[in-house]
Amino acid sequence: MIIDTHGHVVAPAEVYSYQAQLVASRNNPDLGAPHIDDALLEQSVASHLETLRKVGTDIQFISPRPYHMMHSLQPYTVVQAWTRFVNDIIAQEVRLHPDVYRGVAALPESPTVAPSEWVSELERCVREYHFVGCLLNPDPTEAQGTPPGLGERYWYPVYEKLVELNVPALIHSASSASPRESYTLHFINEESIAILSLLESDVFRDFPDLKIVVAHSGGAIPYQMGRFRAWAYRRHLPETFDESLRHLYFDTCNYSKDSLELLIKTVGADRVLFGTENPGTGTVIDPATGRTFDDVKPMIDSIEWLSAADRQLIYEDNARKVYSRAFNK
Numbered sequence: 485m486i487i488d489t490h491g492h493v494v495a496p497a498e499v500y501s502y503q504a505q506l507v508a509s510r511n512n513p514d515l516g517a518p519h520i521d522d523a524l525l526e527q528s529v530a531s532h533l534e535t536l537r538k539v540g541t542d543i544q545f546i547s548p549r550p551y552h553m554m555h556s557l558q559p560y561t562v563v564q565a566w567t568r569f570v571n572d573i574i575a576q577e578v579r580l581h582p583d584v585y586r587g588v589a590a591l592p593e594s595p596t597v598a599p600s601e602w603v604s605e606l607e608r609c610v611r612e613y614h615f616v617g618c619l620l621n622p623d624p625t626e627a628q629g630t631p632p633g634l635g636e637r638y639w640y641p642v643y644e645k646l647v648e649l650n651v652p653a654l655i656h657s658a659s660s661a662s663p664r665e666s667y668t669l670h671f672i673n674e675e676s677i678a679i680l681s682l683l684e685s686d687v688f689r690d691f692p693d694l695k696i697v698v699a700h701s702g703g704a705i706p707y708q709m710g711r712f713r714a715w716a717y718r719r720h721l722p723e724t725f726d727e728s729l730r731h732l733y734f735d736t737c738n739y740s741k742d743s744l745e746l747l748i749k750t751v752g753a754d755r756v757l758f759g760t761e762n763p764g765t766g767t768v769i770d771p772a773t774g775r776t777f778d779d780v781k782p783m784i785d786s787i788e789w790l791s792a793a794d795r796q797l798i799y800e801d802n803a804r805k806v807y808s809r810a811f812n813k
Contacts, residue, residue: 487803490737490759491544493574494532496524506562517569529577535763539779546574547588547619550658555593555624567592575613586810587615593624600641610649616810620653622678627662634678635685643691652695652806675703683728695806701738706750733806735759739766741783753794757802
């Protein structure tokens with residue numbers, strides 16, 4: 485079985501029309517959410533399902549598209565309304581295709597509202613809709629401020645709820661308002677900062693059962709290991725950097741065979757989950773292969789030194805372990 489742990493919702497234009505109305509009427513965030521009927525959703529997801537069939541994906545975990553999450557927008561009630569609505573749309577798609585989709589929630593994050601106020605939406609999605617995890621954006625300011633690092637106690641209410649519900653978080657940045665930092669670069673930078681902040685902290689001592697997956701193959705960290713190994717020794721940390729890194733999991737949403745090989749060699753096949761974000765940013769033809777960049781499975785299949793057991797871990801077993809709620813209904 486091929487389980488893609490990193491996908492995003494494909495939704496009809498009416499969903500994003502509602503988002504535009506919410507943004508336009510910020511003084512009226514109670515604007516009623518539209519009813520999106522099943523037939524309209526089916527038209528929208530048909531191409532998504534066909535894409536998954538073509539690339540051989542059996543199950544995909546779908547979450548809101550991060551660049552639509554507008555976490556820095558004010559007033560906060562708009563963020564709340566949109567987050568709840570898009571999570572509801574995902575739940576509807578999962579209900580229509582329970583054999584293919586699993587839901588991953590967005591949190592109504594905001595730099596002006598404490599994380600303790602965000603977690604009720606996670607609990608709603610897990611308990612009512614049986615969602616299997618959530619996205620965690622380490623920068624709700626969207627590059628307009630300096631948020632607390634993920635190792636700080638500021639984030640502990642989220643970690644407490646994740647452990648209580650037995651669901652993982654996928655570290656995945658959202659929008660960037662910085663003129664110096666593109667959307668894609670913001671992902672890599674924030675994911676790298678998030679890893680260092682977590683590994684420098686007491687988070688995994690305080691929450692030994694916490695499960696964290698880092699999107700996009702861990703930002704820049706696996707590719708700068710020598711520097712961070714030296715950093716850990718210089719600081720006399722209780723673990724080597726390699727040991728600390730094994731508190732985390734990483735997905736394969738990377739689109740480069742060379743980088744994927746380095747990731748797997750660095751963190752181990754038992755810490756890597758198959759993830760593609762297909763369809764998404766990488767859904768464009770690579771002229772070197774004739775396939776889309778986000779058709780990641782052929783890249784992994786072509787890594788000669790991977791054993792059959794390694795591939796089984798990456799394609800299925802690690803997902804079953806980390807996202808255990810997805811398969812224990």
